[in-house]
Amino acid sequence: MSGTTRTRTGAPAREVPAAWLALLAGPLSFGIAGPSLILPDAARDLGLDLGAVTWIVTAFGWAIAIGTPLMAGLQSHQGVRRALLTCAALVALGAVLVVSVPSLPSLVLGSAAQGLGTAGFTTIAMSLTRSARSMGLVTASLATVGSTAPLIADLAGELLSWQAGLALPALSLLAVPGVLRHRPAGPAPDAPFDPVGAVLLTALVTALVFVPHSWPVAGTAAVAAGGLLALHLRSRRDGFVPASIVRAPVFLLTSGLALLLAATNFGMIYLLPALLAGRAGWTSGQVGAAILWPLLFGGLASYGMIAATAKAPVKAVAGLFPGLAAAGVGLACLSLSPAVLLIAQALTSLAAASGQGAFAARAAAAVPDGARSTAMGQFNLCYLLGAAFGPAIAAALTG
Structure with missing residues (x-):
């Protein structure tokens, strides 16, 4: 945070260099765009049709959608360091699953874990920026990685394996030591965690993600979840989505x-x-x-x-x-x-x-x-x- 913010142990927090924040956030785009050219190889080796293996990408998209607000809530209530380490554990676990276990359930779970972790990394990176230039470098890294991700993942697939191409979001782990070195800290939470708000927002986001695929059912679910969330927010102004x-x-x-x-x-x-x-x-x-x-x-x-x-x-x-x-x-x-x-x-x-x-x-x-x-x-x-x-x-x- 700012130079005068202190951690729970009293050590001053220093501004994190924008290069570390860009490296922390950018690899998320590998999970969105990277699989596009290597999914046919995955389908061939797994003995499945292309439609089945696209669940790998769907799982990542769903995970970053729900992981973005959930990991932001974790950061808000537990501090940057704990959120950063939690996200790192998720990304590492996901990378291990997609690289070591060539089965569709493992690949879907691994992709979802990487999505949750990298969503948190991106939110953390953007919340730690302290200037327009820093924010610009973070978002430019997301766009630049996204534009080159299919070719890089395809190259990784040719040199190593298509499973290595699916693990490219784990490159964000390289930034974790550099960010932690600056002892980032956030203020202590002013209110207890709001589990009801978190569940309702997760339900709303999940429904919205599936609206393009099944709009009658997902749209109805989204309206219901949104109405319940609005009612909850009226009674919980300092909840998961603050007033x-x-x-x-x-x-x-x-x-x-x-x-x-x-x-x-x-x-x-x-x-x-x-x-x-x-x-x-x-x-x-x-x-x-x-x-x-x-x-x-x-x-x-x-x-x-x-x-x-x-x-x-x-x-x-x-x-x-x-x-x-x-x-x-x-x-x-x-x-x-x-x-x-x-x-x-x-x-x-x-x-x-x-x-x-x-x-x-x-x-x-x-x-x-x-x-x-x-x-x-x-x-x-x-x-x-x-x-x-x-x-x-x-x-x-x-x-």
Whole structure:
């Protein structure tokens, strides 16, 4: 936390260098994008169809969705060090499972454990940033790793095994000693843990994750869980979702825009390969190589964009990044030229990566210091839900 924050033993906490925080957060993207090219190898070796092994990715996505608020709650109530060590144990256990036991149940469990741990790592990293540049480096690492993850995982699969490709999120463990060395600490909790709020939020998030796959059942469950959670929050203002977060207009605005930008970007990522293959006749290899560059551009350029807009008012960034995303969608609608489509993807990628960092910094500043870790958990949850909704919306539009 800040330089004057003290741990329970009285030792001063020092600001954690942004490079360690970026290394802590970035490998989460390996679990999201990395398996895309190695799942066919996994299906072949396991003797299963491709649909069955996609549960590995589904488990990771579900785990990061529920793990983001849960691990933020753990950090808020038990401190950064304990949350960091818990996440490290989960990631290590998950990596061991996916590498050592080549069976689908073990791979699903291992992927879920890695998802829970890396979700916590990302929330911790973002809550420990103390400047727009640091936040920009953390979010840029997520976007940059995500753009290169399929190729890196495929290379790991060729050199070692596809199981090693599934264990790449464990690279985040390399940052744990560096973060711990700075003795990060958080304030002692002001209120006891709220198990009812945690269960209701977990139920709501789980239902929302499955809405794109089974919307009648999951949608009904989401409405029910959301209503119960709202009633609970009215009686428990200092609970798992504190009233200080819910009542912060800037936090709500930036979280909603982050969801919108993520949905737009990941929807474009889903649509672009089919458009390039159908209109230009490109092979899957050509599409993969071509789409890498706009995604990589978005991730790398976002760091400069976040730094450049660090002192801009909320209204300015609230218009800038959605405007970039809208320009990308507009270009894709106006022309199916491969060059134009790639430019469109670059704009939506830049908007999402930059918006995640810029909006996260403002969301954190809009809540009290004691609620910062919880706020980052809720903010990241919104972004991840957008990443889940984007492809489903794109599929519905093209179906």
